[in-house]
Amino acid sequence: xxxxxxxxxxxxxxxxxxxxxxxxxxxxxACSIERVGTTEMLKERGHxxxxxxxxxxxxxxxxxxxxxxxxxxxxxVAAQLELPDRGGHRRRRIGTDGRSGRAYSDVTVRHLTLAGxxxxxxxxxxGDMVGGAGGLRGVIGADLMARYDVEFDYPNKRLNLYQxxxxxxxxxxxxxxxxxxxxxxxxxxxxxxxxxxxxxxSLELALDTGAGSTKITMGxxxxxxxxxxxxxxxxxxxxxxGSSGVPMANFARRFDKIQIGQSTYGNIEIKVSEIDVKxxxxxxGLDFLGSRKIWVSYATRQxxxxxATR
Numbered sequence: 122x123x124x125x126x127x128x129x130x131x132x133x134x135x136x137x138x139x140x141x142x143x144x145x146x147x148x149x150x151a152c153s154i155e156r157v158g159t160t161e162m163l164k165e166r167g168h169x170x171x172x173x174x175x176x177x178x179x180x181x182x183x184x185x186x187x188x189x190x191x192x193x194x195x196x197x198v199a200a201q202l203e204l205p206d207r208g209g210h211r212r213r214r215i216g217t218d219g220r221s222g223r224a225y226s227d228v229t230v231r232h233l234t235l236a237g238x239x240x241x242x243x244x245x246x247x248g249d250m251v252g253g254a255g256g257l258r259g260v261i262g263a264d265l266m267a268r269y270d271v272e273f274d275y276p277n278k279r280l281n282l283y284q285x286x287x288x289x290x291x292x293x294x295x296x297x298x299x300x301x302x303x304x305x306x307x308x309x310x311x312x313x314x315x316x317x318x319x320x321x322x323s324l325e326l327a328l329d330t331g332a333g334s335t336k337i338t339m340g341x342x343x344x345x346x347x348x349x350x351x352x353x354x355x356x357x358x359x360x361x362x363g364s365s366g367v368p369m370a371n372f373a374r375r376f377d378k379i380q381i382g383q384s385t386y387g388n389i390e391i392k393v394s395e396i397d398v399k400x401x402x403x404x405x406g407l408d409f410l411g412s413r414k415i416w417v418s419y420a421t422r423q424x425x426x427x428x429a430t431r
């Protein structure tokens with residue numbers, strides 16, 4: 122009888138250990154979503170800017186741009202702030218017009234603070250922005266944003282940064298209580314892209330919160346079976362400027378149906394542009410994104426798009 126009791130006790134101990142291990146494993150693997158920073162955004166000339174504090178004293182409005190692979194600062198601003206040159210390889214910024222600007226070495230920002238979160242010894246590219254058409258002083262790009270999940274609350278002009286851990290499954294990752302659509306994202310060198318369907322035909326567009334409007338390239342228009350030369354002759358024409366300031370022609374084309382994830386938009390005008398954004402077919406901009414709340418999840422490679430309230 123004593124041996125039987127010992128056997129039963131041993132089985133109970135094994136079961137208890139397995140339960141404890143399973144609970145401990147579940148705790149380690151639990152999906153964690155924690156807000157670590159927040160700031161207001163300023164809407165200026167159709168773009169959304171956020172305040173960035175440089176070296177604990179200078180506050181500058183930077184464009185928050187998922188389409189920029191690297192963060193950058195205007196050359197004149199970098200000189201004014203006396204940011205130290207990192208030396209080494211001199212880089213040229215390539216604009217959406219395909220043109221390269223002057224070559225500059227990177228600079229070091231000893232302390233850069235965005236949304237209350239500080240980053241030390243942060244390397245930034247340098248370029249000519251103030252003199253260009255956009256008049257920008259700086260850009261926060263994916264090299265910084267990809268460290269977080271980023272919530273763009275455009276209706277309330279607010280930017281929130283989150284740390285997301287162990288959210289491998291879409292079923293576990295539920296950051297919002299309100300209804301939203303989910304779109305899977307691809308990521309290549311911190312650039313996010315997604316499929317967008319134009320009258321049933323798919324193009325791969327870069328997710329670009331720095332673009333005021335959605336544009337597709339001339340090559341993408343040809344992929345859709347459009348007559349590009351006829352479009353240039355007959356379609357309404359506008360001029361925009363790339364980041365290097367070079368003018369680019371855009372031709373309006375109306376589509377019966379555009380689908381992004383589960384959402385469908387009807388009778389939408391899109392610009393067919395002279396932009397050069399290889400290997401992508403174009404840019405998904407603020408004309409689709411800027412009127413609602415979106416969550417850009419670098420951790421799970423998903424785009425959450427809040428549904429419009431009725």
